[in-house]
Amino acid sequence: MNLSSLVVPLLMAFVALFGMGKRVDVYSTLTHGAEEGIGVLLRIIPALVGLLTAVSMFRASGAMEWLSGFCAPLLELLGIPPETTPLMLIRPVSGSGAMAVASDLMATYGPDSYEGRVAAVMLGSTETTFYTIAVYFGSAGIHRTRHTVPAALAADLMGFFASALAVRLFFGA
């Protein structure tokens, strides 16, 4: 038995029991939340259509391979699979773009391959950096962001490096 198989049912049971203990109508809250999930999905579908089209063309033309090959020497030194180059480039700029590239990587190499796992962990351990900075400072009326951008990008770079390291540590590739 995989220990992660325990996480999902255990969490569901815990949340349900905890909610019942607090006298929350667990079931209708669940369905209400699921309805919001549909809304989230509807909002990202147009972006996914645009981006997966571009990503598929990019891969079929051979440009993806060229880009990965271009960055390969440096990335191999850091232990990062060069196939994830497009993902690392688009991650700080666009959330749905990163999702499109990651799902393309998983479809190409398989979700349980080294490349597929690293892509998933990268997606899970980093955020849409530039979007977040723009939204926060924009609405707070800040125009001098000082060291925010370099620090946030340092976090992203460390996230990418650590993702490859973590997959090698936990899955051995």
Added chain:
Amino acid sequence: MAMAWIWTGMVVLSLIFGVLSGNLNAVASAAMAGAQSAIDLSVSMAGMLCLWSGIMEVMNVCGLSHGLARAFRPLLRRLLPNASRDEETLAVVSANVSANLLGLGNAATPLGIRAARRMARGCEGVASDELCLLVVLNTASIQLLPTTIASVRAAAGCQTPFDILPAVWFASVLSVAAGLLTARLLSHWGRGRL
């Protein structure tokens, strides 16, 4: 606008590479297949995405995120000592952090913005060290259950989409630490130069 440039760049580069390598047929059919695969992906991840939105909503309504926020207060008080002097700001920041931990993106952003606004008062458009830290914390991912990624993995045919959890936690912790450390170092270095 950034996305417009990226999208245009990808399509134009695909055309150029397709012509040069003689793969133009493949590029043309990839355009059609890519659009369809977006719908396939959305449909195959829809179930899991909705289920987890539902579970997250239950967590939120029954006060789990509230409890989590309270647990994080002491840590945030140390990380943002100036902002924490204002109880209201501390409350909003800890709610923001706990929403991020639970992956409630829709709830986290408005809370974070409210905190940023409060912390930006009286600093005339220049970000303070602590405001930089708050934004860096929000540009790093500290999600405990990356449910969207698990849905994408499941859509790709993965049987155990959550088996990456320890790897995600490991990478997230290192990433957040690197961001906070860099912010600290750069703020000291910047002050040294002034």
